[in-house]
Amino acid sequence: MNRYKQFSVFVAVFILSLTTVFSGFINKAEAAEDPLGLNAEAAILVDGETGKVLYEKNADVVLGVASMSKMMTEYIVLESIDKGKISWDQKVKINEYIHKLSAAPGLSNVGLTQGEDYTVKELYSAMAIHSGNAATVALAELISGTEKNFVQLMNKKAEELGLKDYKFVNASGLNNSSLLGNHPAGGANDENVMSARATARLAYRLITDYPEVLETASQARLEFRDGRTYDNFNFMLPGLVHEYEGVDGLKTGSTDFAGYGFTATAKRGDQRFISVVMKTDTRDTRFTETEQVLNYAFSNFNKETILKKNYQAKGQKSVPVVKGKGDSVKIHTKDELALTIKNGEKDQYQPKLVLDKKKLNEDGELTAPVKKGEKIGYMTVEAKGGEPVSFLTEDGEKLAKVDVVAAESVEKANWFVLSMRGIGGFFGDLFGSVASAVKGLF
Incomplete structure (x- = not known):
C-alpha cells in the first residue's frame, strides 16, 4: 500500500471515529433532554387535578393534531348543552353532504342516512367514541349554522381557554382535502395544528369544566342504531388490545400530516394524570409510548403535603x-x-x-x-x-x-393611647434631636 492510500485510510478511520464519538455525544444529549426516550415528536405529562407540568418534550412545537382537535368540538357541545342552547334529545336532520362524508372511504365514521333525524346524543357518542367525522360536522352545523362559522367559534374558544400555538381550520381534524371539496377555513390541504402544551391544556379544561365527558370517552364500544358495534380508537380502554389500568379517556388522532397522536387520561385512587404524545410513527406506538409516560407518572409521582x-x-x-x-x-x-x-x-x-x-x-x-x-x-x-x-x-x-x-x-x-403615643413620639424625637445637637458641640 503506497503512502497516499495509507493516508486515505487513516483519514477515513479518523473521520469514522469522530462521527462515532460525536454521535455518542448527540445521543447522550438527546437522552438527557428526554429522560423517557420517547418515540414521539412531542409529549407532555401533567397532574390532572392542578395541571402541574411533570414532564415535557418539545411541548411548544406546533404539530398536526388530527382528531384530537375533536376535544374542542366536545367542549363547545357540552358548553352549549350546559347553557341551554341545545339539548341531548334535540333532533338533527342529515343533509346530503353529511351523508356523503359519512360514507367516504378511509375515514372514521358511522353511517348517517340522508333525510333521517339523529339526536345530539347519538351524534356526540359517534364523535366521542368512534371519532365519527360526519357526526362532528353535523354537530358543528347545528351549533353555528355552518362549519365555517363553527371553526371561527373554535378559534375564539381556544383564545378564551388560554391556548397558545393553535389553528383550527375544520371541526373534525381531517385534512381539508378529505372534506369532499369543502374547506371551512384555510387552504385545500390545511388541517388543525396545536402544540402538545395547548392540547394538554384543552384536555385539562375539558375534564375540569365538564367531567361528564369521561362518561362517554370511557366507553370501549358504541352500539349504534344501525345495529353495528364500533370500537373506540382509544385501545387502552378496558377490554381493548392495549388495555391499561385507570385509563378512561380521552382522544386519539391520526392523519398523514399529523402522524399518530393520543391524549390520554388515567386515574388510580385519588391520582389523575393527563398525557399527550404527538407524531408517533404507528397506531400502536402512540399507545406503547403513552403507557411508558403513564408508568412514569404512577411510579414516580405522588401528592404530598408541602406546607x-x-x-x-x-x-x-x-x-x-x-x-x-x-x-x-x-x-x-x-x-x-x-x-x-x-x-x-x-x-x-x-x-x-x-x-x-x-x-x-x-x-x-x-x-x-x-x-x-x-x-x-x-x-x-x-x-x-x-x-x-x-x-x-x-x-x-x-x-x-x-x-x-x-x-x-x-x-x-x-x-387616648394613640394620643399618648403621639406625644411620646414627639418628645422622643425632640430629645433625640437635642441629644444629637449637644453631641455635636463636643
Whole structure:
C-alpha cells in the first residue's frame, strides 16, 4: 500500500471515529433532554387535578393534531348543552353532504342516512367514541349554522381557554382535502395544528369544566342504531388490545400530516394524570409510548403535603401593625398545601410568602384593627434556586397557593393611647434631636 492510500485510510478511520464519538455525544444529549426516550415528536405529562407540568418534550412545537382537535368540538357541545342552547334529545336532520362524508372511504365514521333525524346524543357518542367525522360536522352545523362559522367559534374558544400555538381550520381534524371539496377555513390541504402544551391544556379544561365527558370517552364500544358495534380508537380502554389500568379517556388522532397522536387520561385512587404524545410513527406506538409516560407518572409521582396547616414562614412569623393595641400580628397558613411532586424531591421545594400590598402601608405595616382569620396574603412554593413551578393554567396555579391569615386579632387602640403615643413620639424625637445637637458641640 503506497503512502497516499495509507493516508486515505487513516483519514477515513479518523473521520469514522469522530462521527462515532460525536454521535455518542448527540445521543447522550438527546437522552438527557428526554429522560423517557420517547418515540414521539412531542409529549407532555401533567397532574390532572392542578395541571402541574411533570414532564415535557418539545411541548411548544406546533404539530398536526388530527382528531384530537375533536376535544374542542366536545367542549363547545357540552358548553352549549350546559347553557341551554341545545339539548341531548334535540333532533338533527342529515343533509346530503353529511351523508356523503359519512360514507367516504378511509375515514372514521358511522353511517348517517340522508333525510333521517339523529339526536345530539347519538351524534356526540359517534364523535366521542368512534371519532365519527360526519357526526362532528353535523354537530358543528347545528351549533353555528355552518362549519365555517363553527371553526371561527373554535378559534375564539381556544383564545378564551388560554391556548397558545393553535389553528383550527375544520371541526373534525381531517385534512381539508378529505372534506369532499369543502374547506371551512384555510387552504385545500390545511388541517388543525396545536402544540402538545395547548392540547394538554384543552384536555385539562375539558375534564375540569365538564367531567361528564369521561362518561362517554370511557366507553370501549358504541352500539349504534344501525345495529353495528364500533370500537373506540382509544385501545387502552378496558377490554381493548392495549388495555391499561385507570385509563378512561380521552382522544386519539391520526392523519398523514399529523402522524399518530393520543391524549390520554388515567386515574388510580385519588391520582389523575393527563398525557399527550404527538407524531408517533404507528397506531400502536402512540399507545406503547403513552403507557411508558403513564408508568412514569404512577411510579414516580405522588401528592404530598408541602406546607402544613398553620405553617409560619421562617423569618416572618408576624407582620407589624400600626394604631393597634399590639404592635404586630402573628400570621400562618389557613390550610395545608399539597402538590403532586416527584418521589424524594419534597426538599427541593421552598415556601414563598406573598403579602397583600393593598393591605399594607408604605412601610409594610398593617393598620389596626386586624381580625383573626383575616386574609393577609398567600403562601406558595418554588423550586430551590428560584425557578417557578410550571402549570398549564392560572386556575391550576391558584391550587398551588394557600391563604395566609392573621392568627390572632389586634384591636385598634383608643384615642387616648394613640394620643399618648403621639406625644411620646414627639418628645422622643425632640430629645433625640437635642441629644444629637449637644453631641455635636463636643
